[in-house]
Amino acid sequence: MGLAMSRRSLVYGLYERRLEAALPREAVPHHVGIILDGNRRWARAGGNRAAHGHRRGADKIADVLGWSEDIGVQIVTLWMLSTDNLARDPEEVGELLGIIEDAVAELATSRRWRIRVVGALDLLPESTADRLRAAQELTSDVEGMGVNVAIGYGGRREIADAVRGLLKEHALAGTSIDELAQTLTVEHIAEHLYTKGQPDPDLVIRTSGEQRLGGFLLWQSVHSEFYFCEAYWPDFRRVDFLRAVRSYAMRERRMGR
Numbered sequence: 001m002g003l004a005m006s007r008r009s010l011v012y013g014l015y016e017r018r019l020e021a022a023l024p025r026e027a028v029p030h031h032v033g034i035i036l037d038g039n040r041r042w043a044r045a046g047g048n049r050a051a052h053g054h055r056r057g058a059d060k061i062a063d064v065l066g067w068s069e070d071i072g073v074q075i076v077t078l079w080m081l082s083t084d085n086l087a088r089d090p091e092e093v094g095e096l097l098g099i100i101e102d103a104v105a106e107l108a109t110s111r112r113w114r115i116r117v118v119g120a121l122d123l124l125p126e127s128t129a130d131r132l133r134a135a136q137e138l139t140s141d142v143e144g145m146g147v148n149v150a151i152g153y154g155g156r157r158e159i160a161d162a163v164r165g166l167l168k169e170h171a172l173a174g175t176s177i178d179e180l181a182q183t184l185t186v187e188h189i190a191e192h193l194y195t196k197g198q199p200d201p202d203l204v205i206r207t208s209g210e211q212r213l214g215g216f217l218l219w220q221s222v223h224s225e226f227y228f229c230e231a232y233w234p235d236f237r238r239v240d241f242l243r244a245v246r247s248y249a250m251r252e253r254r255m256g257r
Contacts, residue, residue, distance in 0.1 A: 019242040023071060027249035029202035031075040032068060033224070035216050036061075038208030038232030045232075051095040056234035058103040065113060065147060067241050075146040075198060077118070079216050080104075083154035086123060097124070101131045104149050108135035114142040118194035119153035120161065148195060155218025162192035162219075195220060203248045205241075207233045223255045 036057055043053030061078065068076050080100050086093060108115050117136050121129040132151060166188055170180050190196065200220040204213070209230045213221065227244040229236065 016239050016242060019239065019246060020071065023242070023245060024249055025072060028072045028245065029225075029248055030073070031077070031199050031201045031203075032073050032245075033077040033079070033201035033204040033217050033221065034064065035079045035204070035206040035214070036233045037206055037210055039234060041208065042232035042234045050092050051099070053232075053234060054096050054099045058099050060234055060236060061103055062107065062110075063238070064236065064241060065107070065145070067238050069113075069145050071242075071245065073145065075148065075201075077148035077150060077195070077201060077217065079150040079153060081119075081151045081153070082214065083120065083123060083152060083157055084214075086152065097128050100149075100151060101128055104132060104135045104151075107147065107149075108138045111139060111142055113139065113144045113147040115139045116146060116148045117151060118148045118158075119151045120157050121152060123152045146198070148198075150194075150216075153194075153216075155213075155215035158194050159189070159219055161194075162189050165192040190219070193219060200224065202253075203227060203244065205229060205244045207231055207236050207240075223253070225251055225253065 039053035039057040040050045041053075042056065043050050046052075065076060080103075081096065085096070104115065104117075107113060115135050115138075117132045121132065124132075128151075132149070135149075166184075167180075169192075195217075200222070201217055201224045203226075204216065204221055204224045205227045206213070206216075207229045209228065211228045213226075217224070225248050227247050229240050229244065231237065231240050
């Protein structure tokens with residue numbers, strides 16, 4: 001059994017290196033969005049509680065960020081908790097929030113990546129929101145790869161918040177609704193999104209075999225390429241990540257044209 005596993009690891013290692021070597025560097029995505037899906041199902045398949053899957057999923061994050069950094073990705077957005085997730089069993093949500101807080105704090109403490117929190121923090125417990133803000137502040141001067149942690153995030157909520165922020169800004173400036181309606185552009189709304197100032201994602205990956213976005217970066221992903229992986233998030237391997245990037249690199253991006 002041990003010899004078979006060693007051989008399998010050797011084969012996968014060779015395959016990974018071949019995949020990475022074949023990636024055209026000019027075609028590596030600048031911004032990758034990842035929907036971290038399948039933690040609960042992974043845990044249940046092994047007869048464990050959901051929290052066990054969430055912890056294993058949290059352990060995977062630093063690995064994936066390292067893989068992204070290795071090939072030259074500049075920004076990674078991780079969807080860690082949706083607004084819909086907040087409606088789950090309160091005990092599970094409480095455990096999940098604690099796991100997320102610890103995971104983000106650990107990423108920040110490493111000061112390897114620049115953390116940015118994207119989501120409706122007002123929907124989260126104040127203690128959670130405070131820890132997330134602290135992680136963001138701790139890495140505000142880091143020049144490494146940018147990491148957006150989408151927590152309490154929903155695409156519709158983000159757009160609603162953007163429009164709300166736009167209206168408040170113009171109300172303070174004395175702009176009437178009629179004046180705003182005549183001048184409103186797509187760019188005006190984009191400037192009030194959680195990810196304002198960042199390029200839209202080039203590639204969006206979803207694990208667990210589900211082939212839908214569920215509202216992830218609803219506005220920003222209009223021209224993104226999508227890749228759906230069968231593996232549950234805790235089982236997501238470097239070879240799976242490289243396959244996703246290879247698939248992206250081989251596509252002709254039409255950008256809606």
